[in-house]
Amino acid sequence: MKLAILSRNGKLYSTRRLVEAARAAGHTVRVLDPLRCYMRIGDDGFAMRYKGRAIDGYGAVIPRIGASITRYGCAVLRQFELMGSHTPNPAAAIARARDKLACHQLLAAQGIGLPATVFGDNPDDTSDLLALLGPPPHVVKLNEGTQGAGVMLTEKLSASRGVVEALRGLYANFLVQEFVAEAEGADLRCFVVGDRVVAAMRRQAAAGDFRSNLHRGGTATAVEARADEQAVAVRAAQAVGLGVAGVDLIRSRRGPLLLEVNASPGLEGIEEATGIDIARNIVEHVVNGAESCGSPGAPAASRRRRRRPPLTGI
Ligand SMILES: Nc1ncnc2c1ncn2[C@@H]1O[C@H](COP(=O)(O)OP(=O)(O)O)[C@@H](O)[C@H]1O
Ligand SMILES: [Mg+2]
Numbered sequence: 482m483k484l485a486i487l488s489r490n491g492k493l494y495s496t497r498r499l500v501e502a503a504r505a506a507g508h509t510v511r512v513l514d515p516l517r518c519y520m521r522i523g524d525d526g527f528a529m530r531y532k533g534r535a536i537d538g539y540g541a542v543i544p545r546i547g548a549s550i551t552r553y554g555c556a557v558l559r560q561f562e563l564m565g566s567h568t569p570n571p572a573a574a575i576a577r578a579r580d581k582l583a584c585h586q587l588l589a590a591q592g593i594g595l596p597a598t599v600f601g602d603n604p605d606d607t608s609d610l611l612a613l614l615g616p617p618p619h620v621v622k623l624n625e626g627t628q629g630a631g632v633m634l635t636e637k638l639s640a641s642r643g644v645v646e647a648l649r650g651l652y653a654n655f656l657v658q659e660f661v662a663e664a665e666g667a668d669l670r671c672f673v674v675g676d677r678v679v680a681a682m683r684r685q686a687a688a689g690d691f692r693s694n695l696h697r698g699g700t701a702t703a704v705e706a707r708a709d710e711q712a713v714a715v716r717a718a719q720a721v722g723l724g725v726a727g728v729d730l731i732r733s734r735r736g737p738l739l740l741e742v743n744a745s746p747g748l749e750g751i752e753e754a755t756g757i758d759i760a761r762n763i764v765e766h767v768v769n770g771a772e773s774c775g776s777p778g779a780p781a782a783s784r785r786r787r788r789r790p791p792l793t794g795i
Pocket of ligand 1: 596620622626627628629630631632658659660661662664666667668686691692693694729731740741
């Protein structure tokens, strides 16, 4: 099958591993920089091009779209979907995953446990909003932050109020959560592919920090997630609509609580910690999905009347 990996940089560990796994399984694979994909859309059909050549015939697309290019990257991915390519993570699901508040609303409605969370707009409501949450410490998060940047711990009510006021002043979207102290700076990353957790790691924050992100100096250890944790991780990924997801859970006294569903989880830390070939799992899942949904490999819509014939296809 002809596969595309949408990634800004073919040298990144995750992208390289996916290319290797696809080639090892006998597939043709190209890394396409989403910012170099451009398109013509009309009621007479679609055409997408890459560096002057037509993009055509991809049976499946594996998106690795960074948070800084979510909007354009999702537009490109959506176009692949409209042209008949299968993807484990559709554009709509990636956009949903990038909005922490939207995810929490959706997952709480499904009965998935999460730290109590509040959000509000008007400064006049801040006191009541924080009272609704309960006493500090609180965790204030930028709604679209990643890799632990934009996640702050406020130990006093005056600090929570101050941070909330500062973020409002910057027109930033944020949410405020109860601080799950008993986690002691650890969380559980469950790597979901399809309907199972293929690997899990416990991440421990560096001394003096409460954020366990590897980008913040956290350390990873392979663990077997418990059955209830695996079930929550798979349900959360499915509720958001992702076939490949990094689901972060925090272990609390009242069971696993969901922190985040990551639509473009890194492979490096978790493959190193667990020794599991996650890239192979992803490629197999994607190819099976494309085959079972009858992805033509040759985009149907673009085969309709096209005004300008493509030059050489890629
Ligand atoms: N409510 C919370 N209680 C305790 N620790 C938290 C809480 N929320 C986040 N953390 C810690 O901060 C880290 C980053 O938070 P997260 O919501 O996943 O943001 P990001 O998208 O930046 O990774 C988590 O992995 C966890 O270690
Ligand atoms: Mg996270």
